[in-house]
Amino acid sequence: MARYVIRRLLQAIPTLVGxxxxxxxxxxxxxxxxxxxxxxxxxxxxxxREILRRQLGLDQHWxxxxxxxxxxxxxxxxxxxxxxxxxxxxxTYLSWLNTTFCDNSGGILRGNLGTSIAxxxxxxxxxxxxxxxxxQLGVTTLLVSLLVGVPLGVLSAVRQRSVFDASVxxxxxxxxxxxxxxxxxxxxxxxxxxxxWLPTGSMRTVSLTNEFDLVDRIRHLVLPTFVLAVGGIAILxxxxxxETLEVIRTDYIRMARAKGxxxxxxxxxxxxxxxxxPLMTTLGPAxxxxxxxxxxVETIFSWPGMGRMTFSAAVQRDYPTVLGAVMFFSxxxxxxxxxxxxxxGVVDPRVRLS
Amino acid sequence: xxNRRLSVLxxxxxxxxxxAACPQPTPVVETVxxxxxxxxxxxxTEEVVVTPTPVPPVQGGVWVEGSSADATILNPILASxxxxxDVLGWFFPSLLGQDPFSGxxxxxxxxxxxxxxxxGLVWTFHLQDGVMWSDGEQxxxxxxxxxxxxxxxDLVETPRKANLDNIExxxxxxxxxxxxxxxxxxxxxxNNLGLGWLPSHLYAEDFSDVxxxxxxEEPTVSAGPFIFNEWTRDDNSTVLRNDGYWxxxxxxxxxxxxxxxxxxxxxxxxxxxxxxxxxVQPEQLTxxxxxxxxxxxxFKDDGYSYIGLNQANPANPQAGQDEDGNLVEQDPHPILSDxxxxxxxxxxxxxxxxxxxxxxxxxxxxxxxVLPAVGWAxxxxxxxxxxxxxxxxxxxxxxxxxxxxxxxVRECNGCATAxxxxxxxxxxxxxxxxxxxxxxxxxxxxQLNGIGFDIQFEAIEFGTLVGELLGQTFDMVIIGWTGLGTxxxxxxxxxxxFDTPGSGFNFVSYQNPRIDELLEQAVSVPGCATExxxxxxxxxxxxxxxxxxxxxxxxxxxNTGYSKKFxxxxxxxxxxxxxxxxxxxxx
Numbered sequence: 001m002a003r004y005v006i007r008r009l010l011q012a013i014p015t016l017v018g019x020x021x022x023x024x025x026x027x028x029x030x031x032x033x034x035x036x037x038x039x040x041x042x043x044x045x046x047x048x049r050e051i052l053r054r055q056l057g058l059d060q061h062w063x064x065x066x067x068x069x070x071x072x073x074x075x076x077x078x079x080x081x082x083x084x085x086x087x088x089x090x091x092t093y094l095s096w097l098n099t100t101f102c103d104n105s106g107g108i109l110r111g112n113l114g115t116s117i118a119x120x121x122x123x124x125x126x127x128x129x130x131x132x133x134x135x136q137l138g139v140t141t142l143l144v145s146l147l148v149g150v151p152l153g154v155l156s157a158v159r160q161r162s163v164f165d166a167s168v169x170x171x172x173x174x175x176x177x178x179x180x181x182x183x184x185x186x187x188x189x190x191x192x193x194x195x196x197w198l199p200t201g202s203m204r205t206v207s208l209t210n211e212f213d214l215v216d217r218i219r220h221l222v223l224p225t226f227v228l229a230v231g232g233i234a235i236l237x238x239x240x241x242x243e244t245l246e247v248i249r250t251d252y253i254r255m256a257r258a259k260g261x262x263x264x265x266x267x268x269x270x271x272x273x274x275x276x277x278p279l280m281t282t283l284g285p286a287x288x289x290x291x292x293x294x295x296x297v298e299t300i301f302s303w304p305g306m307g308r309m310t311f312s313a314a315v316q317r318d319y320p321t322v323l324g325a326v327m328f329f330s331x332x333x334x335x336x337x338x339x340x341x342x343x344x345g346v347v348d349p350r351v352r353l354s
Numbered sequence: 355x356x357n358r359r360l361s362v363l364x365x366x367x368x369x370x371x372x373x374a375a376c377p378q379p380t381p382v383v384e385t386v387x388x389x390x391x392x393x394x395x396x397x398x399t400e401e402v403v404v405t406p407t408p409v410p411p412v413q414g415g416v417w418v419e420g421s422s423a424d425a426t427i428l429n430p431i432l433a434s435x436x437x438x439x440d441v442l443g444w445f446f447p448s449l450l451g452q453d454p455f456s457g458x459x460x461x462x463x464x465x466x467x468x469x470x471x472x473x474g475l476v477w478t479f480h481l482q483d484g485v486m487w488s489d490g491e492q493x494x495x496x497x498x499x500x501x502x503x504x505x506x507x508d509l510v511e512t513p514r515k516a517n518l519d520n521i522e523x524x525x526x527x528x529x530x531x532x533x534x535x536x537x538x539x540x541x542x543x544x545n546n547l548g549l550g551w552l553p554s555h556l557y558a559e560d561f562s563d564v565x566x567x568x569x570x571e572e573p574t575v576s577a578g579p580f581i582f583n584e585w586t587r588d589d590n591s592t593v594l595r596n597d598g599y600w601x602x603x604x605x606x607x608x609x610x611x612x613x614x615x616x617x618x619x620x621x622x623x624x625x626x627x628x629x630x631x632x633x634v635q636p637e638q639l640t641x642x643x644x645x646x647x648x649x650x651x652x653f654k655d656d657g658y659s660y661i662g663l664n665q666a667n668p669a670n671p672q673a674g675q676d677e678d679g680n681l682v683e684q685d686p687h688p689i690l691s692d693x694x695x696x697x698x699x700x701x702x703x704x705x706x707x708x709x710x711x712x713x714x715x716x717x718x719x720x721x722x723x724v725l726p727a728v729g730w731a732x733x734x735x736x737x738x739x740x741x742x743x744x745x746x747x748x749x750x751x752x753x754x755x756x757x758x759x760x761x762x763v764r765e766c767n768g769c770a771t772a773x774x775x776x777x778x779x780x781x782x783x784x785x786x787x788x789x790x791x792x793x794x795x796x797x798x799x800x801q802l803n804g805i806g807f808d809i810q811f812e813a814i815e816f817g818t819l820v821g822e823l824l825g826q827t828f829d830m831v832i833i834g835w836t837g838l839g840t841x842x843x844x845x846x847x848x849x850x851x852f853d854t855p856g857s858g859f860n861f862v863s864y865q866n867p868r869i870d871e872l873l874e875q876a877v878s879v880p881g882c883a884t885e886x887x888x889x890x891x892x893x894x895x896x897x898x899x900x901x902x903x904x905x906x907x908x909x910x911x912x913n914t915g916y917s918k919k920f921x922x923x924x925x926x927x928x929x930x931x932x933x934x935x936x937x938x939x940x941x
Binding site for chain 2: 032046119120188206301304317
């Protein structure tokens with residue numbers, strides 16, 4: 001088991017290196033110059049533009065920038081140590097190479113995701129700042145999807161070909177097909193504007209004191225959670241319906257019935273338990289889904305989460321933030337998949353990890 | 355009608371304030387509103403002002419502004435985005451005030467008055483006495499000097515370095531007197547002195563902590579109407595009433611800046627009362643107008659949309675001046691350097707249809723480069739180009755651009771600038787993703803092709819477009835200027851010294867020695883009296899209108915929707931909140 005985990009973790013290293021190279025080259029070679037986008041203003045001189053570009057290292061070849069991003073070491077030809085020596089950066093000039101080496105004590109290898117071009121904050125701080133909002137929304141959504149989707153799927157299988165089954169299946173298709181931006185705006189219009197029952201956005205009622213108010217928080221969670229969960233409920237109910245139908249055709253269920261076990265017990269103890277096992281495989285990817293899938297919903301409901309941050313950073317060409325978020329998501333995806341594989345082995349003794 | 359009422363209200367309000375000459379005009383505002391309702395003549399206001407109702411304004415209430423973007427840094431010399439200024443504008447005193455209606459510089463902020471030396475180079479500012487930072491220190495000349503010295507410091511990276519251009523020295527004569535000496539007279543330079551002042555007593559003298567001071571995130575001291583309270587990035591900022599504000603403490607408890615990225619959600623929140631103010635998109639106007647709880651503030655903004663016509667050959671971009679400042683003759687654009695072609699384009703566009711269909715009515719045709727928002731410099735007598743396709747065709751025929759092979763596209767048959775037989779084929783570009791400009795491009799293409807042009811329109815990514823623009827490798831471009839500000843000086847668009855491929859903003863390579871001369875004269879009037887400067891700007895507008903380096907499509911119109919929850923709001927085009935300390939909750 002331990003060996004399996006270690007091997008999987010070692011395998012993750014080349015994956016992460018690959019992700020970093022691909023993401024970096026894609027982001028840096030995409031059209032649009034972060035400096036020009038920020039300084040398309042007649043009051044800003046070309047010199048200040050160039051100084052800014054040089055300070056951010058954006059004048060260099062992308063491969064050199066990649067090295068700097070990964071290791072925190074910047075290479076520049078010529079003796080420019082003084083120009084770049086400042087608080088957290090130390091530079092040394094090697095005359096035989098005619099190159100200046102600057103070490104900004106950063107780089108992702110040292111766990112430093114760099115500094116945002118847009119807000120000048122460390123990228124890691126930005127991610128940490130947004131995490132609670134995204135987690136709050138994501139965990140609630142996951143719970144709601146599970147608590148609603150799983151029973152719906154099982155009941156649907158129990159009452160196969162009934163009116164209930166048909167309506168659940170229709171709703172699942174509709175729920176899957178509804179674009180979340182449309183559903184979100186419609187719900188805001190209905191429950192927020194017309195009926196006035198629920199707030200139309202953000203995590204809480206913003207006030208001058210900003211005291212914690214649980215009821216207020218929950219009221220703000222209802223609409224975005226519902227919109228996000230609709231897709232999950234649809235997928236889970238269909239998944240559980242199929243799995244349950246498969247399990248009840250197996251011999252041990254027939255055996256249990258033949259022994260005269262009560263129908264309720266057959267369905268919800270014997271059948272459900274085994275039908276739930278494949279669900280474990282969906283949990284790993286679900287963690288990634290929680291963290292990344294909420295871009296649109298976070299935008300519509302003014303939810304200050306990670307998805308929205310990454311999206312707006314991409315629009316602003318805030319390279320360090322985009323890359324930081326990509327690396328963070330990649331790591332989480334790898335860990336999520338690993339976790340679900342391990343859990344699979346735990347709940348199903350037939351599966352051996354080696 | 356609504357506009358007229360507003361302006362009547364504005365005029366009466368100003369009249370009443372002058373008459374009252376009283377630093378606390380709160381009760382006046384209430385009574386003036388009544389006079390508007392009965393639409394009485396001004397003589398009435400005098401009586402009303404003498405008997406102000408003694409009822410004190412209602413205290414309390416919070417105003418919530420909705421915004422698409424969050425502030426990035428709350429330091430007046432490091433910030434460069436408007437969202438940051440929306441928030442930090444409450445805290446930092448500035449030297450010069452701005453008339454909310456005309457945009458003119460007025461002594462309503464720290465400078466209570468100023469003298470100018472005869473040669474116009476030395477400006478002496480006398481500061482308002484008794485203005486306090488909220489921690490008890492007095493705001494004085496040292497704060498001003500510190501702020502501007504910080505901008506000049508090598509330790510401070512800021513896009514504001516250009517604010518120091520042309521300033522020879524800044525001296526503190528005494529704590530309440532500042533002397534600024536310029537190297538040469540440059541009238542628009544006064545605007546460069548308008549940045550917010552840092553509280554110098556909280557920073558290191560050598561500027562070493564300006565870049566990473568915690569005050570950049572939490573500017574705890576204030577000398578404005580509100581004091582910083584809390585900032586949750588990407589969510590909201592809150593500020594609280596400053597009881598020590600020198601113009602009088604606001605009646606409201608505080609102000610909130612709330613980030614709501616989706617425009618539809620912003621409108622919904624304005625309707626439910628979760629927000630009190632949003633910028634309204636053209637397609638949302640009807641909803642706001644029909645809502646009895648909302649007001650709409652419509653104003654002519656300081657921006658315009660235009661089609662830039664490159665006068666130089668895009669295959670051979672050249673600088674407009676050599677190193678000694680002599681004009682460099684440009685390799686002319688084969689088609690667009692022909693004035694007749696530019697005139698034909700200007701006459702061929704159906705501006706009314708463009709403004710109503712593309713801009714949904716939120717625009718107005720303009721004749722030249724100075725906008726009506728800068729009232730003193732704008733020349734209202736200048737006529738915009740009229741839509742007249744027959745005239746446009748006639749001009750092209752006369753200039754030797756005719757369709758001899760009858761394929762629908764004109765060719766050069768004795769034209770002035772192109773080779774014989776060359777077709778009237780021109781590229782037109784704009785930035786992809788801006789649907790208004792994409793729609794405009796399609797319409798322009800359609801209308802110009804209708805009179806024998808062959809317009810090849812493409813929408814490209816903004817960053818790429820900016821590269822082509824500054825690199826001067828385009829033919830025609832649809833783009834716009836926003837935030838032009840209160841000074842009419844826009845020499846960076848027209849002066850030949852700003853025709854520098856790769857960086858300059860005279861990217862249409864416009865060259866006219868008379869314009870260069872006028873632009874220089876207009877900013878070097880000693881004393882900078884607006885009446886004297888206006889004559890230069892009137893001539894500039896006339897020449898730009900004749901030469902057509904840009905085809906001016908429409909002036910920008912701003913729309914602000916806001917709640918009726920407070921009495922006393924009186925928005926002007928240059929400021930919504932200029933009298934915020936007098937607002938009070940409606941009953």
